[in-house]
Amino acid sequence: MYHLIVFLPLIGFLIAGLFGRSIGAKASEYVTSGLLVVAALLSWVAFFTVAFGSGETFTVPVLHFISSGSLQVDWALRIDTLTVVMLVVVNSVSALVHIYSIGYMHHDPHRPRFFAYLSLFTFAMLMLVTSDNLVQMFFGWEGVGLASYLLIGFWYKKPSASAAAMKAFIVNRVGDFGFILGIFGVFVLFGSVNFDTIFASAANYVPVEGGEGTAGEPVLTFLGYTLTMGGALTVTCLLLFLGAMGKSAQVPLHTWLPDAMEGPTPVSALIHAATMVTAGVFMVARLSPIFELSHTALTVVTAVGAFTAFFAATVGLVQNDIKRVIAYSTCSQLGYMFVALGTGFYSAAIFHLFTHAFFKALLFLGAGSVIHAVSDEQDMRKMGGLRKLIPQTYWMMIIGTIALTGVGIPGTIIGTAGFFSKDAIIEGIFVGENAVAAVAFVLLVVAAAMTSFYSWRLIFMTFHGKPRASADVMHHVHESPLVMLVPLFILAAGALFAGIVFHDFFIGHEYDHFWKTALFTLPENHVLHDFHEVPLWVKFSPLFAMLFGLALAWKFYIRSPEVPKELAAQHRGLYAFLLNKWYFDEVYDFLFVRPAKRLGHFLWKKGDGMVIDGLGPDGISARVVDVTNRMVKLQSGYLYHYAFAMLIGVAALVTWMMLGGSF
Structure with a gap:
């Protein structure tokens, strides 16, 4: 079963990629989508079998991979609760995105290539989440990066899409460099890249009081510094986290995520809502036995x-682009997940990853349905008044919004998926014991208020008020076909009920039976117990933040829609600062892009042009060519020219002999 779950998407990729032109677009769509549906159903079977069964972690061998000295790497599928949770997320969302794309991409002439890329991405992600060792994880990690590059730049003739794909690929390479250095560090410290060996060795290490085991023999040299075990563990974890920052779009390696919205909307839902961007969260949770130290x-x-x-x-x-608003929401929610990880509340991070997959994929696909309805327009300022024209899309977006903003009543089982997972993270950081816990708590509550504001702002600007689109666009507004709406209905069910159904298993009294040994925490980590006992005002703070954001959005965009323009005019500096994303791109352009271009231009003109072409091998060869071109002119082919040259030669010889004889 597990082989089928992982390799069915690969089979779909090969069929659509190699034979797409032969079998046609329809067959490619149905084959890839059908295989993903089967994989998704099998993933749910595996989820209930493993997570709710009594079995422990086990591996499913595939093949022997690498053997080099003490480095032994097998390709095997590691099956535990964390794995099956990710299998459900990846395959379920991917299957729904495949089905949705049948309707969304029906006008595109390159559908076989698109569906092949989707299946390739899914396979790479599955390889990552089922990895039994760090090398296999790295191969999946890089495969995901390659597939995301292909999908973001799918419309490669569009310059902005090609630029966005390159940006995503390059920024992720920065994080990946840290990730591979972290893998090297793990191998040096533990002598293996296999998770079982690493975790068994880490369990024998106990940090000393006052630091991360600052006493002990030196075990690693990094950047000229000799580190003990504690310091080496910290450096290794930070290098691994650098990789997570790139994949999961954490500041300062976040700049690729909003630009990646240049890809087709189904790509945004698959890569940037539920799968690729959560790879960093998964990796830190998988390596909890190391990070916990x-x-x-x-x-x-x-x-x-x-x-x-x-x-x-x-x-x-x-932001005014409907997809970019949701993209920055994704970036923000990933920050919540990393706060939970940093608190040692790993199960809450994965719980939010799980619930976030439903409501964020719902929002992205709902946005795609809106874009589809208004002739590919993405600017919310040119929308408005769509509520009655596309009512089913409207209600799906409402469900996604209330799940994202965490609508629910604290202390009860009444709430959406985001309410249970996001509030748990906020409560967990309140009882967190690290140095930045208090500041993080305030930032998360403030972020919750802003999340509510921009989410309802999107709803009000898009669906309410007077229509701002042209009459021609409004005339053609239509509801999406059923093939696009059915995935929205399924995701909406998850956005509403995933938190209620799975709360006790992820972070409640069924925790031990559900997670078994998939996650690791030290005995002194009491966050799972303490977050239930926070003061009442802490439990209600996310609710008050959500209501404040909703009320402010209603005031600005329903009751007094002229106020936002007035505020933007009064605070131009702040508005420009936020609109230009804190000028991160401009700073990077100044610090890295322009110097790299200047260096490249210098090496081109001075290094290649002047030195190599002018003086180096190319210069010497050019002089030889010049001499031979002149010599060639002597070979005219006329007999009297040769006779004349012979006479000159004879005269020169006689002259030399006469002069030589006089001496």
Whole structure:
């Protein structure tokens, strides 16, 4: 069964990729989508079998991979609760995106290639989440990066799409460099890249009081510094986290995510809502036995996550592209997940990953349905008044919004999926014990208020008020076909009920039976117990933040729609600062892009042109060519020219002999 779950998407990729032109677009769509549906159903079977069964972690061998000295790597599928949760998320969302794309992409002439890329991405992600060792995880990690590059740049003739694909690929390489250095560090420290060996060795290491095991023999040299086991663990964890920052779009490696919206909307839903961007969260959770040993690393994870959640929420306040608003929301929610990881609340991070997959994929696909209805327009300022024209899409977007903003009543089982998972993270950071926990708590609550504001702003600007689109566009507005709406209905059910159904298993009294040994926490980590006992005002703070954001959005975009323009005019500097995303792109352009271009231009003109072409091998060869071209002119083919040359030669010889004889 597990072989089928992983390799069915690969089979779909090969069929659509190699034979798409032969079998046609329809067959490619049905084959790839059908195989993903089968894989998704099998994933749910595996989920209930493993997570709710009594079995422990086991591996399913595939083949022997690498044998080099002490490095032994097998390709095997590691099956535990964390794996099957990710299988459900990846395959379920991917199957729904495949089905949705049949309707959304029906006018595109290159559908076989598109569906092949979707299946390739899914296979790479499955290879990542089922990895039994760090090398296999890295191959899946890079495969996901390649597939995302192909999908973001699917419309490669569009310059902005090609640029966005390159940006995503290059920015992720920065994080991936840290990730591979972290893998090297793990191998040096534990002598293996196999998870079982690493976790068994890590369990024997106990941090000393006052640091991460600062006492002990040196075990690693990094950047000229000799590190003991504790310091080496911290450096290794930070390098691994650098890889997670790239894949999961954490500041400062976040700049690729909004630009990736240049790809087709189904790509946004698959890659940037539920799968690729959660790879970093999954990796840190999988390596919890290592991260749990480094208090410093967890503090950095918390700080980066909290700042990212706040930063992305501020930028989302002023975005006008409907997909970019949701993209910055994704970036912010990923920050919540990393805060949970940094607190040692790994199960809450995965719970939010699980629920987020439903409502964020719903929002992205709902946005695609809106774009489909208004003739590919994405600017919310040119929408409005769509509520009665596309009512089913409207209600699906409402469900996604209330799930994202966490509508629910604290202390009860009444609430959407986001209510259960996001509120648990906020309560968990309140009882967190690292140095930045208090600041992170404030940032997350403020981010929750801003999340509510920009989410309802999207709803009000898109569906309410007077129509702002042209009469021709409004005349052609239509509801999406059933093939696009059915995935929305299924995702809406998850957005509403996933939190209620699975709350007790992920972070409640069924925790031990559900997770078994998939996640690791030290005995002194009490966050799972303490977050249930936070003060009442802490439990209600996300609710008050959500209501404040909703009320403010209603005031600005329903009751007094002229107010936002007035505020933007009064605070032009702040508005421009947020609209330009804190000028991260401009700073990177100044610090990295322009110097790289200047260096490249210098090496081209001076290095290649002047030195190599002018003086080097090319220069010498050019001089030889010049001489031979002149010599060739002597070979005219006329007999009297040769006779004349012979006479000159004889005269020169006689002259030399006469002069030579006189001496």
